[in-house]
Each structure stands twice: as C-alpha cells, then as structure tokens.
Amino acid sequence: MSPHGVVDRPGPFCTIQDLGRRTGRRAGLAPGGAMDQRSYLWANRLLGNQPAAPALEVTLGGFALRFAVATVVAITGEGCAATLDGVETGTWRTVRAQPGQQLRLGYGSTGMRTYVAFPGGLEAPTAFGSASAVVRDGMPGLLGRCFRPGEQLRWHAPDYRCPVRRLPEDLIPPVPDSLSVPLVTGYEWLDFATTDRRRVFDAGWTVDPASDRTATRLAGPALTTGPRVLDSTPLVDGTVQVTGDGLPLVFMRDRPTIGGYAKLGSVDPIALDTLAQARPGTPVRFVRAEPHALRSSLARRESFFGIGQAD
Amino acid sequence: MITFPGPVSALVTLPVPADRDGIARVLGLERFARDALPDVRATIPAFNRLLIEGAPHSWDPEEVEALLTAAAKECVRGTPPEPETGGPVSLPACYDPDLAPDLADLAASRGLSVAEVARLHSRAQYVVLATGFAPGFAYLGDLDARIAMPRLPTPRRRVEAGSVGIADRRTGIYPAAGPGGWRLIGRVPPALFADATERISRFRAEGTVEFRAIDRKTYQAECE
Numbered sequence: 001m002s003p004h005g006v007v008d009r010p011g012p013f014c015t016i017q018d019l020g021r022r023t024g025r026r027a028g029l030a031p032g033g034a035m036d037q038r039s040y041l042w043a044n045r046l047l048g049n050q051p052a053a054p055a056l057e058v059t060l061g062g063f064a065l066r067f068a069v070a071t072v073v074a075i076t077g078e079g080c081a082a083t084l085d086g087v088e089t090g091t092w093r094t095v096r097a098q099p100g101q102q103l104r105l106g107y108g109s110t111g112m113r114t115y116v117a118f119p120g121g122l123e124a125p126t127a128f129g130s131a132s133a134v135v136r137d138g139m140p141g142l143l144g145r146c147f148r149p150g151e152q153l154r155w156h157a158p159d160y161r162c163p164v165r166r167l168p169e170d171l172i173p174p175v176p177d178s179l180s181v182p183l184v185t186g187y188e189w190l191d192f193a194t195t196d197r198r199r200v201f202d203a204g205w206t207v208d209p210a211s212d213r214t215a216t217r218l219a220g221p222a223l224t225t226g227p228r229v230l231d232s233t234p235l236v237d238g239t240v241q242v243t244g245d246g247l248p249l250v251f252m253r254d255r256p257t258i259g260g261y262a263k264l265g266s267v268d269p270i271a272l273d274t275l276a277q278a279r280p281g282t283p284v285r286f287v288r289a290e291p292h293a294l295r296s297s298l299a300r301r302e303s304f305f306g307i308g309q310a311d
Numbered sequence: 312m313i314t315f316p317g318p319v320s321a322l323v324t325l326p327v328p329a330d331r332d333g334i335a336r337v338l339g340l341e342r343f344a345r346d347a348l349p350d351v352r353a354t355i356p357a358f359n360r361l362l363i364e365g366a367p368h369s370w371d372p373e374e375v376e377a378l379l380t381a382a383a384k385e386c387v388r389g390t391p392p393e394p395e396t397g398g399p400v401s402l403p404a405c406y407d408p409d410l411a412p413d414l415a416d417l418a419a420s421r422g423l424s425v426a427e428v429a430r431l432h433s434r435a436q437y438v439v440l441a442t443g444f445a446p447g448f449a450y451l452g453d454l455d456a457r458i459a460m461p462r463l464p465t466p467r468r469r470v471e472a473g474s475v476g477i478a479d480r481r482t483g484i485y486p487a488a489g490p491g492g493w494r495l496i497g498r499v500p501p502a503l504f505a506d507a508t509e510r511i512s513r514f515r516a517e518g519t520v521e522f523r524a525i526d527r528k529t530y531q532a533e534c535e
Contacts, residue, residue: 024446026354026356027443027447028445029446136445138487184315186314230479231450234322236362239317243466244465244466245464256443257443258357258443260462260492
C-alpha cells in the first residue's frame with residue numbers, strides 16, 4: 001500500500017499518540033496518550049476527526065514530513081515553528097499540502113510538544129484499546145518506540161477537504177512563564193511532617209531537565225523523605241510522589257500504575273497539559289485545590305470534546 | 312478505610328493483612344465495585360487495597376463512600392472465595408554477584424553468605440500480591456525476614472531486564488530494563504521476558520511463584 005506521507009526526519013522524540021489506554025492498567029500498562037491532551041484534542045477537532053484519532057506528537061521540533069498525496073493536516077501545540085516548503089504556516093490551524101511538499105517543524109521559542117493530526121486519524125496498530133506508544137512498556141513496533149527517519153504514514157481519509165480552519169486566538173492556551181499547579185492532597189499527606197506540609201505550598205521549584213513522558217521532576221528545596229510506605233499503592237493520573245532525595249515529581253502519561261514512595265496527593269488532571277509544555281527551568285508552585293472544582297472542569301472538557309461517555 | 316487520592320478516584324484499604332487471603336478479599340471487592348458503581352473506568356487491586364477510577368460527570372464521592380464502606384465490611388467478614396489458580400509459575404534464577412549489584416552487600420549486612428541468601432530466597436513459594444508498576448511486574452510475598460531490606464533511598468536510573476529485586480518483605484523480577492529502586496540479588500534469564508504479550512499475562516494476582524537456583528553456566532546457556 002502506498003504511503004500518504006513519509007517522515008523524513010522525526011526529531012528527538014516523535015511518537016503516535018491518542019488519549020491512552022484504560023484496559024491493561026490492571027496488568028501494569030502505563031496509561032500513555034498525548035502529553036498535552038488539550039492541544040491534541042484541538043488538532044483532531046480542527047479536522048472534524050473522532051476525538052481520540054491517532055496523531056503525531058513531536059517533541060522540540062527537528063521534524064520533517066513529505067506528503068505523497070494532496071491532503072490537509074492540523075498543527076497544534078507548542079515548541080516548534082512550522083513551515084511548508086520553507087514558507088511559515090503558523091500553528092493552531094489546518095494546513096493544505098500538495099504531493100511532494102515538505103512540512104517542517106523547527107525548534108521553537110516556547111513549549112515542548114507539537115501535535116500533527118491527519119484527516120480520519122493515522123492508520124496504526126492498537127493494543128489494549130489504544131495506538132499510543134509507550135517506550136518504557138516495550139510493546140512491539142510503533143506501540144513501543146519513536147519514529148525513525150524514512151518511516152511511512154497512512155491516514156484514513158486523505159481526500160478530506162475543508163476550508164482553512166484556525167483556532168480563535170482567545171482559545172489558544174497560553175504557555176505561562178511560571179506555573180501554579182492545583183494539588184489535591186491525599187495518599188500519605190497526613191503522615192508528612194507539619195513543616196513539610198507547609199513547605200509544599202510555600203516553596204517554589206523549577207522543572208528539572210530530567211523530566212520526560214514518565215514524570216515532571218522538580219528541582220529545588222527538598223522535603224524530609226516523608227513516611228515509609230510498606231506496600232506499593234495504586235497511582236492516579238498526576239500523582240505527586242516524593243522519592244528518597246526529598247524532591248517531588250508529578251507523574252505524567254507514561255507513569256507506572258503502582259508506586260512505592262510516599263505521595264502528597266495528585267494534581268489537577270488538566271494541569272498535566274500545561275506541565276507537558278513547560279520547559280526545564282520553568283518555576284512551579286503548588287496551590288490547594290478542591291476535588292469537586294477539578295471534577296467540574298474535567299466533566300466540561302469531556303463533554304465539549306465528546307470524550308469519555310462511551311467508555 | 313476509604314480515601315480520595317484524586318478528583319475522580321477512591322482508594323479502599325481493607326483492614327486485613329496483605330497476604331493471599333487479603334488479595335482474595337480485595338478481588339471480591341473489585342467485582343462488586345465494577346457491578347455497583349456507575350461508569351467505572353479502571354480498577355487496580357494491590358495487596359490489601361483497591362483503587363477505583365470513575366467518570367467526572369457521574370462521580371458522587373458521598374455515594375461512592377457509602378457503597379464501598381458497606382461492601383468493604385462484607386468483604387472483610389465473609390470467607391474469601393478459593394483462588395482459581397493452577398500450579399505455581401516456576402522461574403530459574405541465578406544468584407551471582409556479577410549479575411546482582413546488591414547481593415554481596417545485602418549478604419554482608421545480614422551476616423549471611425551469598426549462598427545462604429540464595430537458598431533463603433529460592434526455597435519459598437510466593438504469592439502474587441499485586442501486578443503493576445510496569446507491565447509484567449509482580450509483587451511477590453512474603454520474603455524471608457532474614458533477607459528483607461528496604462528499597463534503595465534513590466532509584467537506580469537503569470536496572471537490567473530479568474533482575475530479581477527485593478524491597479522489605481517483597482520480591483519481584485524486572486521484566487524490562489528501566490529505572491528501579493529495589494535491591495538486586497539475582498537474575499532470571501531475560502529471554503523469558505522477551506515476548507511482550509507473554510510477559511504481560513504471566514502473573515495474575517493470587518497466583519503462586521517459585522524460583523529455582525541455577526548456576527552461572529546454566530544462566531549463560533539460557534541467555535543464548
């Protein structure tokens with residue numbers, strides 16, 4: 001079958017992502033899925049795709065895709081400057097391409113991750129209900145690794161046509177210079193020393209360069225190591241864990257399902273999108289959150305993008 | 312006890328020991344929760360705990376707490392169902408300090424020889440008390456108290472596939488290379504974990520596992 005496009009250069013970390021997997025979590029499979037789900041969901045929405053259609057997640061640019069067909073794609077997210085045959089296209093919009101044209105995503109000035117969605121979604125193998133690649137889980141093929149140069153892509157509706165669509169400026173999520181991350185306290189929170197519990201909301205950290213799809217690691221003041229946890233505990237999205245060095249980390253999409261270190265609680269699941277775009281060195285503070293408020297925002301997002309109900 | 316670790320999740324801790332009986336009761340509670348609660352999206356049983364994740368549009372923490380409190384009482388009171396498991400999963404393990412960076416230190420700190428650590432680790436039959444952390448990882452218990460040690464204060468950046476680790480009274484095998492904080496005392500031939508699908512489905516909560524000690528030569532042969 002002839003390809004609709006070829007990834008000439010994937011850049012440092014380019015994978016297929018959708019909204020991740022729920023089945024298999026019981027067996028230890030990471031949720032996976034787009035790191036910045038908001039940007040990913042907008043990319044599919046701009047093309048009128050199903051919300052969870054497989055798309056590309058490009059990290060820090062360095063990416064080039066040559067089209068073999070006349071088609072349209074949507075580009076959202078941050079971290080890159082987009083050009084088509086050398087002409088700047090901008091992002092948060094659909095882009096029409098002709099056979100032979102090359103889309104490049106170069107290194108940008110803000111953010112970390114860009115999403116490229118294709119009409120009908122990428123054709124991709126799935127496992128446990130998702131096409132998301134989780135490198136640490138070691139599944140076969142593109143379910144367990146990044147793209148390599150020269151890999152071919154096909155998508156379900158290459159002939160789809162639409163007028164150019166752009167996301168209105170006021171709906172484009174900002175990339176803040178510093179982050180206030182809502183935290184729901186839980187897990188071993190009450191077993192941490194009072195001084196530690198105060199410090200969690202008083203102190204400031206920065207995003208550590210060792211952060212990846214598994215966790216946003218924080219650099220800054222250390223907490224005392226916290227209570228000893230005897231048996232590992234099932235984790236939720238955005239769990240904040242304190243490892244032996246006393247530094248908190250926020251678990252991201254490729255997180256483990258169970259963790260053995262002391263935990264402070266979990267952050268607003270929607271804040272994971274902003275954390276996914278935070279470059280190393282970005283200042284981070286935690287602010288107290290009430291679960292019901294976070295639940296309402298999540299419900300609004302799911303209903304707006306049409307996700308979650310059928311699962 | 313029921314707590315809410317996130318906006319759409321509940322964590323139930325049953326007041327029972329984290330052993331074969333405990334995990335059987337937790338699996339009973341899991342079946343109940345999946346039937347009784349609306350829109351359950353995922354459940355993770357582990358030791359004496361159960362995590363339940365719901366949907367934001369229908370999650371009512373008061374209703375969840377009331378239902379789970381009543382069900383947890385039943386699960387603790389009754390006799391747990393007999394586990395539906397076949398025979399034990401039997402795995403070869405090589406206890407050689409070259410393959411196991413913490414083996415010599417652990418033996419020394421416990422006043423044991425390396426051979427005694429190997430004997431104590433490989434003579435027990437373990438129960439799968441939880442699966443997870445990574446696909447194909449099983450938390451096995453109980454480890455002989457004479458060789459129990461807490462996990463490392465800071466996890467290693469890289470643990471080789473097949474490494475046998477211990478953490479407190481638990482032991483387990485790293486199915487794939489990656490970061491990990493358990494103390495490493497042996498190695499199972501990584502070929503046994505090469506196939507992703509087989510690896511994911513090998514262990515099941517409530518099942519049993521045994522280790523057979525093998526020497527370095529046999530280990531090398533199994534690696535080829």
